[in-house]
Amino acid sequence: MSVRTQSSEQPSEGPHRAGFACFVGRPNAGKSTLTNALVGQKVAITANQPQTTRHTVRGIVHRPDAQLILVDTPGLHKPRTLLGERLNDVVRTTWAEVDVIGFCLPANEKLGPGDRFIAKELASIKKTPKIAIVTKTDLVDGKTLAEQLIAVDQLGKELGFEWAEIVPVSAVGGKQVELLADLIVPLLPPGPALYPDGELTDEPEQIMIAELIREAALEGVRDELPHSIAVVVEEMLPREDRPADKPLLDIHAFVYIERPSQKGIIIGPKGKRLKDVGIKSRKQIEALLGTPVFLDLHVKVAKDWQRDPRQLRKLGF
Ligand SMILES: Nc1nc2c(ncn2[C@@H]2O[C@H](COP(=O)(O)OP(=O)(O)OP(=O)(O)O)[C@@H](O)[C@H]2O)c(=O)[nH]1
Numbered sequence: 001m002s003v004r005t006q007s008s009e010q011p012s013e014g015p016h017r018a019g020f021a022c023f024v025g026r027p028n029a030g031k032s033t034l035t036n037a038l039v040g041q042k043v044a045i046t047a048n049q050p051q052t053t054r055h056t057v058r059g060i061v062h063r064p065d066a067q068l069i070l071v072d073t074p075g076l077h078k079p080r081t082l083l084g085e086r087l088n089d090v091v092r093t094t095w096a097e098v099d100v101i102g103f104c105l106p107a108n109e110k111l112g113p114g115d116r117f118i119a120k121e122l123a124s125i126k127k128t129p130k131i132a133i134v135t136k137t138d139l140v141d142g143k144t145l146a147e148q149l150i151a152v153d154q155l156g157k158e159l160g161f162e163w164a165e166i167v168p169v170s171a172v173g174g175k176q177v178e179l180l181a182d183l184i185v186p187l188l189p190p191g192p193a194l195y196p197d198g199e200l201t202d203e204p205e206q207i208m209i210a211e212l213i214r215e216a217a218l219e220g221v222r223d224e225l226p227h228s229i230a231v232v233v234e235e236m237l238p239r240e241d242r243p244a245d246k247p248l249l250d251i252h253a254f255v256y257i258e259r260p261s262q263k264g265i266i267i268g269p270k271g272k273r274l275k276d277v278g279i280k281s282r283k284q285i286e287a288l289l290g291t292p293v294f295l296d297l298h299v300k301v302a303k304d305w306q307r308d309p310r311q312l313r314k315l316g317f
Contacts, residue, residue, distance in 0.1 A: 019188030025104030030135035037171035129164035
């Protein structure tokens with residue numbers, strides 16, 4: 001496999017292209033590993049500057065001929081709660097807005113109900129090209145792989161659509177990863193790079209998290225504090241020294257109120273209310289991100305923030 005580096009200046013044919021792709025698939029399908037392999041570096045959650053996209057950027061593939069922005073969606077799941085339904089709506093919106101969807105299916109596991117559930121949803125997104133990516137090919141022999149490729153092709157046919165491509169890859173073995181990028185790029189619209197070299201952001205995720213906290217903080221006190229609460233996520237960092245199978249994400253957020261007198265309402269007797277707000281929003285954030293979270297909430301007074309343009313900008317309005 002030829003190795004392309006960020007600085008390699010290869011002459012390119014056709015227009016420069018730039019666009020968005022997302023990888024979907026059930027848990028453990030190999031989405032993160034593939035993203036890391038494509039981007040060529042370990043992608044960590046970073047607190048960064050606001051960006052124009054509403055989606056969570058997982059990684060950016062910079063090439064001389066194209067910029068491929070890999071965005072993330074919360075996992076699609078059988079909705080049991082209103083939040084679950086809302087999250088599924090977020091997923092569908094993302095699917096309809098990206099330029100390419102990559103559906104990851106592990107080569108070493110037979111197609112199951114989880115895959116079918118996602119594929120059915122994919123079938124309803126007519127316009128976006130869908131690439132089937134059969135992952136972890138290093139774990140199976142040729143016969144098993146061939147059977148899986150046929151099964152995947154069949155799955156599309158059953159649901160009434162054709163895959164734009166069916167690509168077997170091994171992210172761990174570094175097989176066909178670059179080919180995958182080569183196949184995605186022509187499906188992106190022509191245009192200049194959308195992000196500076198090396199840029200990563202998780203801002204949209206932070207906005208969603210802030211919104212979940214604000215909703216929980218407003219519950220029951222809307223009459224007393226109708227528009228006085230703003231929430232800012234200051235930092236999101238994976239806790240260091242955690243075993244790989246027990247990650248923990250530290251989230252530090254500020255709940256801003258306008259006047260010191262409102263502090264008591266938010267915090268409640270002996271801090272109980274704020275604690276409940278933390279527990280409630282943490283559960284929702286964990287559902288959103290699919291990872292355990294330690295949520296640290298602080299209440300701060302930003303005097304008359306609604307009338308102060310500087311404060312408003314800081315608070316994301
Ligand atoms: N052998 C092999 N293992 C792989 C490959 N890609 C991923 N894996 C392994 O499969 C497991 C799941 O991979 P992830 O990339 O975390 O899968 P994911 O789809 O992002 O999982 P979720 O975050 O749960 O949705 C990990 O243990 C990976 O090391 C591959 O190409 N070959």
